[in-house]
Amino acid sequence: MSEPASSSRRTLFKRMAIMIGGLAAWRQARPALAQQAVSPEAGPQTVRVMRPYDAETPVREFTSYLTPNHRFFVRSHFGPPAPESIAEDNWRLRVGGLIEHPLELTLKDLKAFEQVTIAAVVQCSGNGRAFHRPKVPGVQWERGAVGNAQWTGVRLRDLLAKAGVRLNGKHVQLQGADRPVVAAVPLFTRSIPLEKAVHPDTILAYEMNGRPLPLLHGAPLRVITPGWMADSCIKWLTDITVRADEAKGYYMQTAYRVPVTAIQPNSGLPGTSMVPVEAMVVKSLIASPAQGDSVGRGPVTVQGVAWSGDVAVSAVEISFDEGQTWEQARLVGEDEPYAWRQWQFVWKPAAAGAVTILCRATDATGQVQPEESPWNPSGFLWNGWDRVAVTVAL
Amino acid sequence: MRMRRLPCIGLVVLGLAGFAAMTAAQEEDLASVSAALAPRAEGLILARCSVCHSPDLIAQQRLPKDRWLATVDKMKHWGAEITDDEAELLVRYLFARYHPSAPDQLPPFDHELRNAEPLTQEPPDTGPLVGLAARGAGIFEHNCQACHGAGATGGVGPKLAKNPILKHDDLFWDTVLHGRGPMPAWGSVLSPQDIADVHAWLQTK
Numbered sequence: 271m272s273e274p275a276s277s278s279r280r281t282l283f284k285r286m287a288i289m290i291g292g293l294a295a296w297r298q299a300r301p302a303l304a305q306q307a308v309s310p311e312a313g314p315q316t317v318r319v320m321r322p323y324d325a326e327t328p329v330r331e332f333t334s335y336l337t338p339n340h341r342f343f344v345r346s347h348f349g350p351p352a353p354e355s356i357a358e359d360n361w362r363l364r365v366g367g368l369i370e371h372p373l374e375l376t377l378k379d380l381k382a383f384e385q386v387t388i389a390a391v392v393q394c395s396g397n398g399r400a401f402h403r404p405k406v407p408g409v410q411w412e413r414g415a416v417g418n419a420q421w422t423g424v425r426l427r428d429l430l431a432k433a434g435v436r437l438n439g440k441h442v443q444l445q446g447a448d449r450p451v452v453a454a455v456p457l458f459t460r461s462i463p464l465e466k467a468v469h470p471d472t473i474l475a476y477e478m479n480g481r482p483l484p485l486l487h488g489a490p491l492r493v494i495t496p497g498w499m500a501d502s503c504i505k506w507l508t509d510i511t512v513r514a515d516e517a518k519g520y521y522m523q524t525a526y527r528v529p530v531t532a533i534q535p536n537s538g539l540p541g542t543s544m545v546p547v548e549a550m551v552v553k554s555l556i557a558s559p560a561q562g563d564s565v566g567r568g569p570v571t572v573q574g575v576a577w578s579g580d581v582a583v584s585a586v587e588i589s590f591d592e593g594q595t596w597e598q599a600r601l602v603g604e605d606e607p608y609a610w611r612q613w614q615f616v617w618k619p620a621a622a623g624a625v626t627i628l629c630r631a632t633d634a635t636g637q638v639q640p641e642e643s644p645w646n647p648s649g650f651l652w653n654g655w656d657r658v659a660v661t662v663a664l
Numbered sequence: 665m666r667m668r669r670l671p672c673i674g675l676v677v678l679g680l681a682g683f684a685a686m687t688a689a690q691e692e693d694l695a696s697v698s699a700a701l702a703p704r705a706e707g708l709i710l711a712r713c714s715v716c717h718s719p720d721l722i723a724q725q726r727l728p729k730d731r732w733l734a735t736v737d738k739m740k741h742w743g744a745e746i747t748d749d750e751a752e753l754l755v756r757y758l759f760a761r762y763h764p765s766a767p768d769q770l771p772p773f774d775h776e777l778r779n780a781e782p783l784t785q786e787p788p789d790t791g792p793l794v795g796l797a798a799r800g801a802g803i804f805e806h807n808c809q810a811c812h813g814a815g816a817t818g819g820v821g822p823k824l825a826k827n828p829i830l831k832h833d834d835l836f837w838d839t840v841l842h843g844r845g846p847m848p849a850w851g852s853v854l855s856p857q858d859i860a861d862v863h864a865w866l867q868t869k
Contacts, residue, residue, distance in 0.1 A: 317720075318720075318721075318724070319717060319718060319720055319721045320718040320720055321714075321717060321718040321820075322717065349820075352819070404728070404764060405725075405726045405727065405764055406727075406731075407725055407727055407731055407735055409721065409724070410724040410725070450716070450742075451715060451716045451810040452715065452716060452742065452743035452744075452810070453743070454741070454742050454743030455716070455742045455743060456742075536728070
């Protein structure tokens with residue numbers, strides 16, 4: 271009995287990849303893509319956790335301005351809700367709490383509000399967690415738990431205006447239809463301050479890159495808080511509750527928090543003053559060449575992306591000598607407030623051998639991407655210099 | 665043979681790491697603790713942790729003992745069906761295998777180690793099994809409900825209430841014992857009596 275049990279377990283993950291991929295992530299993609307998902311490293315996504323499905327985008331995809339839906343990183347605590355709970359006939363969006371007029375909206379009702387489209391980076395708070403030293407617990411994201419997409423939907427402020435926020439309403443609690451397997455696990459509930467909720471660019475999105483929002487990305491409706499990390503971008507949204515204070519519960523009061531001031535590694539727990547993860551920090555990535563590539567005499571186009579919360583990227587620099595000297599890259603392509611900026615650098619390798627390419631970005635407020643990010647107990651907000659090792663063969 | 669190879673791997677890893685956060689002797693101790701506890705710990709992980717998340721989430725962590733302790737404690741509070749003794753064993757195992765200086769790519773378990781040890785031991789040959797539906801309800805809730813839904817009405821896994829497989833004993837037993845498609849094998853987790861009880865309960869749904 272133990273023989274088949276063991277071999278069955280070995281094939282379990284492969285089968286789950288096919289099943290999950292086939293059912294959800296790549297429903298809209300070509301059938302061939304689901305088969306590629308068999309290998310966690312070789313598919314359209316790099317799988318970090320099979321269930322609930324967590325996967326990042328291979329960084330080579332970031333040579334394109336918009337990240338395709340089927341390659342866009344996926345992260346949730348409990349996986350998608352049961353399909354019937356979010357089917358259009360059953361799904362409702364409720365707005366309640368400290369408001370004058372409670373609302374219960376169908377998707378059709380929602381689409382009667384003014385439609386807006388915003389290009390925005392969505393990034394997991396733990397993107398780059400694997401690079402923190404000492405290591406910290408959590409999904410060991412490397413570089414690709416981030417993406418840039420066009421989000422279409424309605425302004426949260428328009429709904430709140432219709433509902434009429436009372437004077438004591440200061441925070442907006444967001445709850446999706448996803449549920450933990452075991453009832454003792456707290457719900458994934460978050461809240462954002464009212465100022466962010468009524469910001470004209472905070473939207474409830476039902477389309478992603480011009481397509482209906484895919485199941486794994488929060489169908490039928492998710493929150494997009496441009497410039498903020500994705501822990502505020504609640505998927506499968508069903509309940510908006512205006513409150514006087516921050517939402518209660520583990521995922522607001524304990525998780526997704528960082529120390530107010532820098533702390534020593536492996537210290538600061540508990541008792542350190544912690545604040546919610548909110549705005550993104552300045553960051554850039556090298557999309558090409560890829561780690562381990564062999565490059566020729568050139569010229570070689572080094573390219574990638576850079577972004578920073580709600581301010582513009584002002585510069586991207588490249589170093590070939592471990593950060594002793596830096597050269598300016600050229601910012602190219604689309605320039606939209608919350609999206610990332612593409613950049614290029616034309617490189618003429620001078621000598622054969624191993625070279626590590628580094629990049630760092632600077633934003634309009636003068637924030638510079640650091641060599642390493644401040645250590646924090648949950649490994650949030652990594653934005654250390656990006657590095658790619660290549661071999662020059664002249 | 666196996667026991668001689670493990671310390672060698674530890675030494676090579678230390679050499680590559682280039683810093684002695686841990687002495688070779690300590691590394692060797694951890695490797696043997698990990699090997700000794702693996703059969704039972706891996707059985708627990710499959711049965712108890714993977715109700716909510718696949719074990720790959722565990723295998724990618726490299727944590728000091730206090731953080732493993734805090735993690736296992738958190739999971740127990742969140743409903744992981746483990747006793748205090750099992751929690752203590754898991755912490756010892758997880759730290760021994762997934763400590764901060766363990767390599768990114770760990771050598772796979774030797775084949776024999778992959779066979780998780782049964783969590784429940786039944787005396788052999790106790791005559792024909794009679795399933796107890798009342799007991800089966802609880803076993804289903806703790807082991808099967810995560811995928812097959814409350815009341816066996818389906819979820820990630822198929823609906824089992826009124827499922828034709830309930831009329832085919834051999835197929836039902838084979839599926840539970842050895843797994844099928846994405847369903848893991850439960851032969852190392854559920855005793856024959858447990859399986860008979862679940863079967864009896866499912867027939868009432």
